[in-house]
Amino acid sequence: MVSNAVWSRLVRRPLALVLRGLDDNDMHTGPLNGLWDRLRVLPLRIDGYRLKPLQLDTNSGFTRETTVVQLEGDGQVGSGEDVIWDGPTQAKFRERGPHLPLAGAHTLGEFSALLDQLELTPDPPPVADNAIYRRWAFESAALDLALRQSGLGIEGALGLTAGPLHFGVSLGLHDFDAIERRLALHPNMRFKLDATPSWSVELCEALAATAAVDVVDFKGAYKGTIVDVAPDLSLYERVLDAMPNVIVEDPHDDTAIHALLRDRGARIAFDAPIHCFADIAEQGLESSSVNIKPSRFGTLRALLDAYERCGSQGLSMYGGGQFELGVGREHIQVLAALFHHDGPNDVAPRGYHRLESDELRPASPLLLELPSVGFALS
Secondary structure: OOOHHHHHHHHHOOHHHHHHOOOOOOOOOOOOOOHHHHHHOOEEEEOEEEEEEEEEEOOOOOEEEEEEEEEEEOOEEEEEEEOOOOHHHHHHHHHHOOOOOOOEEEEHHHHHHHHHOOOOOOOOOOOHHHHHHHHHHHHHHHHHHHHHHHOOEHHHHHOOOOOOEOEOEEEEOOOOHHHHHHHHHOOOOOEEEEOOOOOOHHHHHHHHHHOOEEEEEOOOOOOOOOOOOOOOHHHHHHHHHHOOOOEEEOOOOOHHHHHHHHHHOOEEEEOOOOOOHHHHHHOOOOOOEEEEOHHHHOOHHHHHHHHHHHHHOOOEEEEEOOOOOOHHHHHHHHHHHHHOOOOOEEOOOHHHOOOOOOOOOOOOOEOOOOOOOEOOOO
């Protein structure tokens, strides 16, 4: 769920502009000759759409549900994934069925403008992130379909080439055995870990000894959610004493913690509060990195704008996921390979979702074979 601070800003800004990632007076198209301009002119024909449920029972006892949006047109299918976290909300979405008036001939830009006018998440209570996540499902499906109908792949459409995709594994950590079990699968595995106040000096030192931890997420941007962690200065001290070069993601908005991070010259990154490029400058600390989760941006326009502007300003990027179960995982891998292939990307293949799964778990880096047609890997 979006934090209170972010929610207050979102409701002040017109939702269509939030989803595009633009402030009212910000019409910047980016330094790479406008990647969105290359995509928005693609023709798109939609005859209808379908909704497909996905579900996985996780190791922690949580059942993850998502919905695949399949747009159909001219004998082609383009797919995206709705990553809203609430299962009942996903069920209502599917029960309502394909009721949105999407059929017709558009360009990709015109389709995005059409989505501005539609209510994609009518189910109460209103949750700002839900509208953005569902918007990304339709936008990514539309991109996939438009590319397929034009006989183009994502590399050719953007004029970019993917690199070997480096990735890490993200998990909430309560004991070091969880790290040891995963390193037994692949000794070169990298990690993005969620810190908790239970982390002892000994655990932090054991993590440091692996030299495998790239990012520690302090969950400081969350308020009123099940993943909240209260600000704890001593936790930051333990982590930074043991791992001074780790990326500190989403630190708490706390004066003492900010002072500590500045004094230590800590590497700061933001994730949960970032829905467009302008959000990066609003966080109260200078960041060296940003975790770009495509589903948090909602629209292709906002996402591509962020990629371009981060690149032009020398701000390093890495990618993140939202426990996607299907094609959405492929999308975030493709985008990471195109824009920040060598970062500490939290985009591990789906086989890593369950440690005991028999599914093949390829090691990092992944040598993705991006499709000659479409957006997804399959």
